[in-house]
Amino acid sequence: AQRVTQPEKLLSVFKGAPVELKCNYSYSGSPELFWYVQYSRQRLQLLLRHISRESIKGFTADLNKGETSFHLKKPFAQEEDSAMYYCALSGINAGNMLTFGGGTRLMVKP
Amino acid sequence: GAVVSQHPSWVICKSGTSVKIECRSLDFQATTMFWYRQFPKQSLMLMATSNEGSKATYEQGVEKDKFLINHASLTLSTLTVTSAHPEDSSFYICSARDWSLNTQYFGPGTRLTVL
Secondary structure, X not given: OOEEEOOOOEEEEEOOOOEEEOOEEEOOOOOEEXXXXXXXXXXXXXXXXXXXXXXXXXXXXXXXXXXXXXXXEEOOOOHHHOXXXXXXXXXXXXXXXXXXXXXXXXXXXX | OOOEEEXXXXXXXXXXXXXXXXXXXXXXXXXXXXXXXXXXXOOEEEEEEEEOOXXXXXXOOOOOOOEEEEEEEOOEEXXXXXXXXXXXXXXXXXXXXXXXOOEEEEOOXXXXXXX
């Protein structure tokens, strides 16, 4: 069975500090990993996906198959980054359905 | 990006009544839509996968007679909470998959409060 774990429910940092939101997964095969973000009073939206290898809003995430991790990083956090972040996994073994982690609330303090 | 809408955005109803929530993909055809439930400060829990023209696939523990799903067209799926009770109060979110982009787009959610 596929599973996504986000060990931190809350991460609080000061503006300008580096941020790393942890995500670990379990899946037998080659999964596709995503990070979704939900800003206050807004819908869930895709932030980035591992196959794109892109940086969105300064965030990057690298898939580490050895450690089965897909941590989200940003070198300098901004106040507008405060939101709920969800790591998600999709795999052909489960019909390409998204499985979400528990989410991490990022609070960036001024 | 693509847009998924939900209606209503919030609803309050009496215990025992049925509530229908609509999910529409506005600018793409979605053969597959998903219904999630989100409790306060918790993650999204998949309830069911809705496939156009066929029966929905429910996740373990989700009562199919309680949560009726209909996906009659490529742009519309509905979730009907039958005989709602206070424990059904929750935030219901739908998602539609754009297979051409292999991307899921989420609706804004519907907050259901059962008195």
